[in-house]
Amino acid sequence: MALYSEKVMDHFRNPRNVGVIENADAVGEVGNLKCGDIMRMYLKIDDDTITDVKFETFGCASAIASSSMATELIKGKPLSEAMELTNQAVAESLDGLPDYKMHCSVLAQEAIESAINDYYDKHPEKRKDQTDG
C-alpha cells in the first residue's frame, strides 16, 4: 500500500498557488515542531471574499500538499467559509493522509485562520459575530 495517495503526490510535485503576494491584505504564519514545518499564507481580500491566495511552505510532503489543497479550497470563497475549513476537509480532499501526518493538515488550517485573524486585526469593523469570548 502506498504511503501517500496520488492526490498528495500530485500536490506535492506540482503545488498550486506557491509564492508571495506583494501587498497582501493578510498574512498568516504558523509552524509545528514535529516535522519542523513552517507555513506562510498570503491572502488578497476584496469585499470579504478571498480573491487570491499564495503560500510558502518549508516542510514535509504532507505539509506542502495540504497547503496546496487548502489554497485551492479557499480561493474565491468568502472569509466566513474559509474560516470554517477543517483540516479533515483538507485531508479528505487529498484522499487521506497517514495518521501520523494529520498534524501537517492542521498546519494548513491554522495558517488560514492566522491570516484571516490578521485581516480582522487590521479591519476590526469587518469582524462579524463578534463575541467577548
Ligand SMILES: [Zn+2]
Ligand atoms: Zn509535516
